[in-house]
Amino acid sequence: MIHYVLLIFMAVVALGLARQRNLFAVVILFGIYSFTAALLYVVMDAVDVAFTEAAVGAGISTVLMVATLALTSTEEKPATWRVCPLLVVTLTGAVLIYGTLDMPRYGDPSAPIHQHVAPHYIEKSAAEVGPPNIVTSVLASYRGYDTLGEVIVIFTAAAGVLVLLGRYRPKKRRVPSRKDQAVARKTTTRKAAARKASSP
Amino acid sequence: MEALGLFNYWVVVFLMMTGFYVVIAQGNLMKKIVGLNIFQVAVFVFYISMAKVKGGTAPILADGIEVYSNPLPHVLILTAIVVGVATTALGLALVVRIRKAYGTIEEDEIQSLEDDS
Numbered sequence: 001m002i003h004y005v006l007l008i009f010m011a012v013v014a015l016g017l018a019r020q021r022n023l024f025a026v027v028i029l030f031g032i033y034s035f036t037a038a039l040l041y042v043v044m045d046a047v048d049v050a051f052t053e054a055a056v057g058a059g060i061s062t063v064l065m066v067a068t069l070a071l072t073s074t075e076e077k078p079a080t081w082r083v084c085p086l087l088v089v090t091l092t093g094a095v096l097i098y099g100t101l102d103m104p105r106y107g108d109p110s111a112p113i114h115q116h117v118a119p120h121y122i123e124k125s126a127a128e129v130g131p132p133n134i135v136t137s138v139l140a141s142y143r144g145y146d147t148l149g150e151v152i153v154i155f156t157a158a159a160g161v162l163v164l165l166g167r168y169r170p171k172k173r174r175v176p177s178r179k180d181q182a183v184a185r186k187t188t189t190r191k192a193a194a195r196k197a198s199s200p
Numbered sequence: 201m202e203a204l205g206l207f208n209y210w211v212v213v214f215l216m217m218t219g220f221y222v223v224i225a226q227g228n229l230m231k232k233i234v235g236l237n238i239f240q241v242a243v244f245v246f247y248i249s250m251a252k253v254k255g256g257t258a259p260i261l262a263d264g265i266e267v268y269s270n271p272l273p274h275v276l277i278l279t280a281i282v283v284g285v286a287t288t289a290l291g292l293a294l295v296v297r298i299r300k301a302y303g304t305i306e307e308d309e310i311q312s313l314e315d316d317s
Contacts, residue, residue: 064289092220139275153286161289
């Protein structure tokens with residue numbers, strides 16, 4: 001039953017996120033939202049997904065967003081209330097809800113999704129691949145090409161980020177010349193002398 | 201209990217629509233990226249809800265356990281989470297560059313700057 005509580009909590013956090021104008025608060029609320037999702041995955045037996053969501057989704061995403069805020073601004077300007085998007089969203093939502101009415105109920109073991117390849121993975125993966133964790137077997141062996149594609153996507157994204165930000169590093173600090181170093185040394189010795197004089 | 205069997209999907213639809221609304225109605229680019237992420241996590245919850253089998257456990261083989269949840273959606277979503285963070289990073293990099301070029305991340309201000317020039 002705990003998943004009802006977590007789902008309602010997620011909905012409340014999402015609503016708060018949509019209304020919040022301070023971007024720092026928005027990012028932190030997103031972190032909460034993501035961690036709640038991770039909890040929900042644990043409740044729904046997807047432990048591997050929960051790890052990844054907590055580490056990558058909630059962790060790295062939030063860090064990246066906070067870093068972006070440091071480079072941009074943290075205050076959003078006040079919103080103007082618009083009816084048209086709300087109408088579009090409500091309509092789309094209504095159609096999607098209508099679509100869910102035909103779906104198998106939550107946890108139903110006779111749902112079509114459980115009849116296709118999943119029984120094969122559960123029964124044969126120990127003999128065919130080896131590791132006791134079926135998710136690992138499927139990820140690395142049965143659907144290895146998916147993982148390869150994932151690596152390509154990450155590589156492309158990393159290349160894109162480097163192209164976008166790489167040339168715009170902040171200016172390098174001037175390397176201190178010998179004269180500067182001499183001045184610095186003199187001040188430190190003077191400071192040390194002052195400290196010695198002040199101490200009894 | 202029968203009607204509550206669809207509760208997960210209804211909340212998922214609500215979350216998706218909240219994210220969708222943030223993306224189409226709010227002009228701040230940073231907020232839009234967060235909205236996109238809300239939508240994305242809602243889709244993840246949808247998949248994981250479908251994978252759950254009543255009375256099942258996490259799909260890790262152990263003695264004495266007969267019913268496992270479906271591992272396939274878990275694998276798909278595992279991939280999707282990592283890809284999602286990669287695309288988020290790319291979007292955030294674009295936001296930083298837009299801010300450098302225009303001095304603002306509000307959509308309408310960028311539009312008016314474009315119209316003036």
